[in-house]
Amino acid sequence: xxxxxxxxxxxxxxxxxxxxxxxxxxxxxxxxxxxxxxxxxxxxxxxxxxxxxxxxxxxxxxxxxxxxxxxxxxxxxxxxxxxxxxxxxxxxxxxxxxxxxxxxxxxxxxxxxxxxxxxxxxxxxxxxxxxxxxxxxxxxxxxxxxxxxxxxxxxxxxxxxxxxxxxxxxxxxxxxxxxxxxxxxxxxxxxxxxxxxxxxxxxxxxxxxx
Amino acid sequence: xxxxxxxxxxxxxxxxxxxxxxxxxxxxxxxxxxxxxxxxxxxxxxxxxxxxxxxxxxxxxxxxxxxxxxxxxxxxxxxxxxxxxxxxxxxxxxxxxxxxxxxxxxxxxxxxxxxxxxxxxxxxxxxxxxxxxxxxxxxxxxxxxxxxxxxxxxxxxxxxxxxxxxxxxxxxxxxxxxxxxxxxxxxxxxxxxxxxxxxxxxxxxxxxxxxxxxxxxxxxxxxxxxxxxxxxxxxxxxxxxxxxxxxxxxxxxxxxxxxxxxxxxxxxxxxxxxxxxxxxxxxxxxxxxxxxxxxxxxxxxxxxxxxxxxxxxxxxxxxxxxxxxxxxxxxxxxxxxxxxxxxxxxxxxxxxxxxxxxxxxxxxxxxxxxxxxxxxxxxxxxxxxxxxxxxxxxxxxxxxxxxxxxxxxxxxxxxxxxxxxxxxxxxxxxxxxxxxxxxxxxxxxxxxxxxxxxxxxxxxxxxxxxxxxxxxxxxxxxxxxxxxxxxxxxxxxxxxxxxxxxxxxxxxxxxxxxxxxxxxxxxxxxxxxxxxxxxxxxxxxxxxxxxxxxxxxxxxxxxxxxxxxxxxxxxxxxxxxxxxxxxxxxxxxxxxxxxxxxxxxxxxxxxxxxxxxxxxxxxxxxxxxxxx
Numbered sequence: 001x002x003x004x005x006x007x008x009x010x011x012x013x014x015x016x017x018x019x020x021x022x023x024x025x026x027x028x029x030x031x032x033x034x035x036x037x038x039x040x041x042x043x044x045x046x047x048x049x050x051x052x053x054x055x056x057x058x059x060x061x062x063x064x065x066x067x068x069x070x071x072x073x074x075x076x077x078x079x080x081x082x083x084x085x086x087x088x089x090x091x092x093x094x095x096x097x098x099x100x101x102x103x104x105x106x107x108x109x110x111x112x113x114x115x116x117x118x119x120x121x122x123x124x125x126x127x128x129x130x131x132x133x134x135x136x137x138x139x140x141x142x143x144x145x146x147x148x149x150x151x152x153x154x155x156x157x158x159x160x161x162x163x164x165x166x167x168x169x170x171x172x173x174x175x176x177x178x179x180x181x182x183x184x185x186x187x188x189x190x191x192x193x194x195x196x197x198x199x200x201x202x203x204x205x206x207x208x209x210x
Numbered sequence: 211x212x213x214x215x216x217x218x219x220x221x222x223x224x225x226x227x228x229x230x231x232x233x234x235x236x237x238x239x240x241x242x243x244x245x246x247x248x249x250x251x252x253x254x255x256x257x258x259x260x261x262x263x264x265x266x267x268x269x270x271x272x273x274x275x276x277x278x279x280x281x282x283x284x285x286x287x288x289x290x291x292x293x294x295x296x297x298x299x300x301x302x303x304x305x306x307x308x309x310x311x312x313x314x315x316x317x318x319x320x321x322x323x324x325x326x327x328x329x330x331x332x333x334x335x336x337x338x339x340x341x342x343x344x345x346x347x348x349x350x351x352x353x354x355x356x357x358x359x360x361x362x363x364x365x366x367x368x369x370x371x372x373x374x375x376x377x378x379x380x381x382x383x384x385x386x387x388x389x390x391x392x393x394x395x396x397x398x399x400x401x402x403x404x405x406x407x408x409x410x411x412x413x414x415x416x417x418x419x420x421x422x423x424x425x426x427x428x429x430x431x432x433x434x435x436x437x438x439x440x441x442x443x444x445x446x447x448x449x450x451x452x453x454x455x456x457x458x459x460x461x462x463x464x465x466x467x468x469x470x471x472x473x474x475x476x477x478x479x480x481x482x483x484x485x486x487x488x489x490x491x492x493x494x495x496x497x498x499x500x501x502x503x504x505x506x507x508x509x510x511x512x513x514x515x516x517x518x519x520x521x522x523x524x525x526x527x528x529x530x531x532x533x534x535x536x537x538x539x540x541x542x543x544x545x546x547x548x549x550x551x552x553x554x555x556x557x558x559x560x561x562x563x564x565x566x567x568x569x570x571x572x573x574x575x576x577x578x579x580x581x582x583x584x585x586x587x588x589x590x591x592x593x594x595x596x597x598x599x600x601x602x603x604x605x606x607x608x609x610x611x612x613x614x615x616x617x618x619x620x621x622x623x624x625x626x627x628x629x630x631x632x633x634x635x636x637x638x639x640x641x642x643x644x645x646x647x648x649x650x651x652x653x654x655x656x657x658x659x660x661x662x663x664x665x666x667x668x669x670x671x672x673x674x675x676x677x678x679x680x681x682x683x684x685x686x687x688x689x690x691x692x693x694x695x696x697x698x699x700x701x702x703x704x705x706x707x708x709x710x711x712x713x714x715x716x717x718x719x720x721x722x723x724x725x726x727x728x729x730x731x732x733x734x735x736x737x738x739x740x741x742x743x744x745x746x747x748x749x750x751x752x753x754x755x756x757x758x759x760x761x762x763x764x765x766x767x768x769x770x771x772x773x774x775x776x777x778x779x780x781x782x783x784x785x786x787x788x789x790x791x792x793x794x795x796x797x798x799x800x801x802x803x804x805x806x807x808x809x810x811x812x813x814x815x816x817x818x819x820x821x822x823x824x825x826x827x828x829x830x831x832x833x834x835x836x837x838x
Contacts, residue, residue: 070295184267
């Protein structure tokens with residue numbers, strides 16, 4: 001629980017530089033970040049890519065995540081929690097990105113591409129994410145999506161999830177429950193829309209034949 | 211109502227029983243409901259088809275979620291992250307510090323996931339297995355050294371995001387042990403997946419021994435054809451330096467050499483050159499007879515390995531900029547006599563000659579590099595009214611001697627009448643910073659051209675387009691043994707403009723990087739790769755001149771602009787002496803880095819991809835010398 005409490009304490013609450021006369025080498029920290037990278041970069045990237053849905057942006061954010069981990073390395077008290085700690089950083093990086101977009105665009109983010117024309121990568125990712133599930137995921141609120149992805153796809157346990165999301169255990173559970181319901185409704189809506197589209201297409205082609 | 215009452219009292223105010231059922235259905239996916247609620251839910255589902263449908267949807271939702279393919283990270287994710295980490299480390303060199311208790315805990319050998327609970331380890335395995343299902347189908351063109359299992363039970367294969375097709379090429383290094391040195395050579399056939407450098411098989415595992423020497427090398431330079439190396443080394447138990455030529459070609463590289471010591475008898479160092487540059491006036495007092503060959507021979511270490519040719523003895527080699535000419539016919543270096551009577555001169559050795567000869571005799575010139583078949587040299591420019599004697603490193607301030615026409619090696623202690631006051635002055639702090647200038651000189655004809663732009667040690671890319679150089683003052687360091695930078699900046703500019711072949715046209719020289727500007731009191735070194743696209747810059751520390759930091763700068767070869775975004779490696783701790791080839795950089799880490807002994811590190815890249823590999827660390831304070 002200490003570790004979780006620590007994680008909840010938050011990275012941003014750390015003093016900007018907890019530097020003392022200690023000379024523990026930044027190279028050592030770097031080596032540890034390299035190890036963390038080798039073990040977790042793929043899942044951290046996957047999480048971010050699903051959150052922001054743009055491969056290039058996700059790569060930038062994954063990079064940010066590890067740089068922030070490097071900076072805040074001494075907030076990781078217990079190496080056993082390194083993974084949840086990384087997810088916590090990645091989650092904040094993703095939320096910061098969402099906040100930034102909202103500020104810049106004055107529009108709620110809908111998961112659409114930032115640019116006027118979607119990039120090739122975006123289209124590729126879109127193709128990969130083109131299922132009902134992916135579209136539905138994109139419709140649910142970001143924090144709910146985050147909770148669901150972390151719990152279902154990234155196998156974070158209750159305490160880890162709470163730590164990664166920066167909330168209490170109870171709040172994390174509640175968020176997850178809401179996320180499942182939101183997703184269920186979004187999925188139903190997607191399928192209904194699909195069915196309508198198919199019907200419309202069928203009607204159109206039927207008219208075409210006449 | 212009765213059913214609702216059976217539920218555990220909660221503050222929740224359900225708008226309907228169905229809503230309560232939906233919430234419980236979602237909750238039970240994550241943890242079991244308490245038995246009362248579970249029983250209530252079971253009964254409700256029995257009666258409610260809609261809620262059963264919701265239960266089925268939740269189950270399907272979970273299946274669908276878990277069936278999603280994970281997006282794969284881009285291949286260059288490590289390269290860019292590493293560059294960002296390097297930049298971060300360079301910005302805040304002492305940014306990360308750990309409380310003492312953590313440092314000591316780590317000092318005892320903590321490794322992430324090595325001693326962690328089963329829970330996290332299980333997740334790692336789960337993730338790795340998952341990622342393998344979708345991952346490496348499209349990966350590497352070259353072998354990736356398989357990481358040795360360390361902490362994680364998965365050990366088998368870490369997810370590989372960045373395949374690393376590197377340009378193959380040999381690296382060579384020597385590990386010092388008890389005053390001898392064994393030179394190893396290895397092809398970089400594989401590099402480690404990014405981030406796994408600490409887990410990866412060492413270079414030594416496929417290295418071959420190409421020479422064994424009973425000297426303590428200070429630097430080792432390979433000929434362009436890799437058939438011989440030149441070793442600058444000290445004899446065991448002395449501080450006197452000898453320069454040997456060591457053949458290492460192919461089969462000659464016997465790890466158990468049996469050449470008798472007699473074959474290693476070195477040849478006496480140079481006799482005075484027959485032609486003296488006319489600009490160097492002769493000074494009667496400076497001309498001393500060369501030491502006898504026998505004297506040199508007896509003081510020369512026994513070479514155990516191969517027939518060595520000592521091309522210079524009893525000299526102090528200055529700097530690390532010794533190099534073969536591109537065609538391998540010449541070797542140039544900077545040295546001064548061990549007597550410290552004179553400052554440094556540029557020496558050349560022509561392949562096949564018995565000894566190196568001085569190319570300059572002003573005692574204030576150093577070798578900077580080659581441009582084709584010509585040598586770029588740099589010279590300390592003394593303030594007017596002073597001669598060459600006093601303000602240069604190693605020079606005798608009291609003697610007030612002008613340049614001599616004798617080779618530096620002839621100023622051996624035994625044969626040079628050195629006033630005691632002169633010896634004392636040699637170590638005294640010389641005059642303040644002085645300006646520097648550079649020149650081009652042909653080692654064969656000694657034809658000499660001054661560069662029009664004042665510069666110290668211009669190092670020109672192999673294509674002759676761009677040069678990195680120090681623009682500013684230089685000064686002798688506290689020991690009086692070497693030149694260090696005064697005030698100024700490392701610049702990157704057009705070589706043609708520097709040499710005066712081109713005037714206003716072309717881009718203006720620019721500061722190489724602000725991070726290299728505060729190097730007063732320190733030394734630096736730089737090397738280009740074969741393409742002229744990459745420049746490795748080493749900046750020494752003021753207090754510990756053999757240790758410094760190494761950075762790769764990527765240059766746009768058309769414009770000569772450094773590309774700050776394409777930085778691959780920033781500020782890695784490195785011993786003096788490194789090698790940069792097309793596609794890889796090799797350096798030696800200082801002993802004690804990461805709690806390890808000194809080791810060879812190789813950073814190899816191709817396009818945006820990069821990886822790293824290393825040798826086994828040396829023991830104790832022994833250091834690794836990179837053959838460059």
